[in-house]
Amino acid sequence: MKTKLILLNLLVIVSLISCKNKEEEKTVEEVKANTFDVIVDLDIKKDDELILFYKDPSISFFDDKNTVYYGVKGKDEPQTIIFSVPEGILPNDIRFDISSKKDQEPVKINSVTLSFEGRTFKIEQKDLSKYFTPNEFIKFDDATGTATFVKEGESYDPYFLTKPAIYPELEKVRGAKM
Incomplete structure (x- = not known):
């Protein structure tokens, strides 16, 4: 008793x-144990589906099999979304699709954090352009961290690719021997 x-x-x-x-x-x-996580702090006003593509050394290009989807509810205040890569996979490159909806309002990215087994690397808003480059569907304002979307006919696929400066940081978070 x-x-x-x-x-x-x-x-x-x-x-x-x-x-x-x-x-x-x-x-x-x-945040799941033993997963490599990409944590994005952002302001997004409308519901959307964001996607993280990842590659490991055995994968030479981004594909639909190696993705993490995150359905986000639009809010007027900042929110944190966490992409957890499946356990056992340690990415050496990522691509962040910031919107799937053509009517999405501008999205402000406050920070991006890479995390694995207690090791983290946080990219503040002011440093986003040092580590990521937007594609042709995004007009990115470095000063505010705001992504405005460009629609070109029926085509719409706004995403950020990594720049070489992020690779050493990814390796550190992964715990890889350099």
Whole structure:
């Protein structure tokens, strides 16, 4: 009986603590053990589906098999989305598709963090252009970190590719011997 009472009290305490900070709880829940995570802090006003493409040394080009999709709900305040690459895969390159909806409003990227087993590399908004380059469907404002979308007829596929400056940082986060 004492054990049940202790367990019940423990559950109540954990529930109270976890309810105290919902945003922190959400981040902790979504970061999975032993996965390489790309964490994006952004302002996105309309619902959309964002996609992270990844490659490892065995893959020579980005393809639909090596993707992580994230359905995001539009909000007026910043939000954090976490792309968890499947366990056992350590990417050596990534591509970030920032919108799937042609009617998306401009999206502000506040930061991008690479994370694996406690090692992290955070790219602040002011440094995004040092590590990523937008394709022709994005007009990117370096000063504000805002991506405005360019529609060219029926074509629409706005994404960011990595620049060479990110590769050493990816290796450090992966824990690769250099």
